[in-house]
Amino acid sequence: MGYAQLVIGPAGSGKSTYCSSLYRHCETTGRSIQIVNLDPAAEQFDYPVAMDIRELICLDDVMEELGLGPNGALMYCMEELEDNLDDWLTDELDNYMDDDYLVFDCPGQIELFSHVPVLRNFVEHLKSKNFNVCVVYLLDSQFITDVTKFISGCMASLSAMVQLELPHVNILSKMDLVTNKRDIGKYLNPQGQVLLSELNQRMAPQFFKLNKALIDLVDQYSMVSFVPLDLRKESSIQYILSQIDNCIQYGEDADVKVKDFDPEDIDD
Ligand SMILES: Nc1nc2c(ncn2[C@@H]2O[C@H](COP(=O)(O)OP(=O)(O)OP(=O)(O)O)[C@@H](O)[C@H]2O)c(=O)[nH]1
């Protein structure tokens, strides 16, 4: 059994930064973790890249040869990935053993997890290779400065839930940028009624019915719950990792692995 996190979320929400922080955290705690780059447009990495979509296809080549813009070229690259699940991805995955823990750093284009089947098929492939997969959806804490932005962030997360049908952890990233900590609780575990009244205050009366329908939807999926991530605090990363581990049942065996870890090995 392998374990995997699929790290998604809007552009710039902090996915790659989260991946590198997670890598460093695991390095410190002596836990084995591999970060995979699935963003064909990425150029710089703060983590060692275990697998890289750019070895399969290069965004610049696609833009040049097919005359596509950056977003069209990205979709083309992801479709190429989809077409190569059985060969490229399978070959790459063969390098990893049972119990390996992979973290997939995805591109930020929202259509990837809302209405194209690429990631869904990718996930199905991982599952067929015996991976337990969890979606980690990052939303920038700056979204909570405004209830309308927050709802649209929730809707994007919901569409990923519906598309991918996987265990799902929502993270509110960049908590170091939040100055007014008092209002945070309201958004981490929000009450539908509170959000609704805020939305209604912000918007014209003709939207009240729609607002109610949106909030009911969010309530019914009971998905409006976010775990805050403050990268300055190891304990915050540790907590999030434990939540995700729980979702993918990364447990007993892993503990044995950590106990087997010999600190003297570091000196080699
Ligand atoms: N203050 C602060 N800035 C952050 C944090 N995480 C990421 N950033 C900044 O936010 C910007 C985007 O971060 P990335 O990690 O590249 O975001 P991403 O989601 O991978 O972006 P795309 O791959 O382009 O979708 C960068 O300038 C980061 O330095 C954080 O926890 N706190």
Ligand SMILES: [Mg+2]
């Ligand atoms: Mg990134």
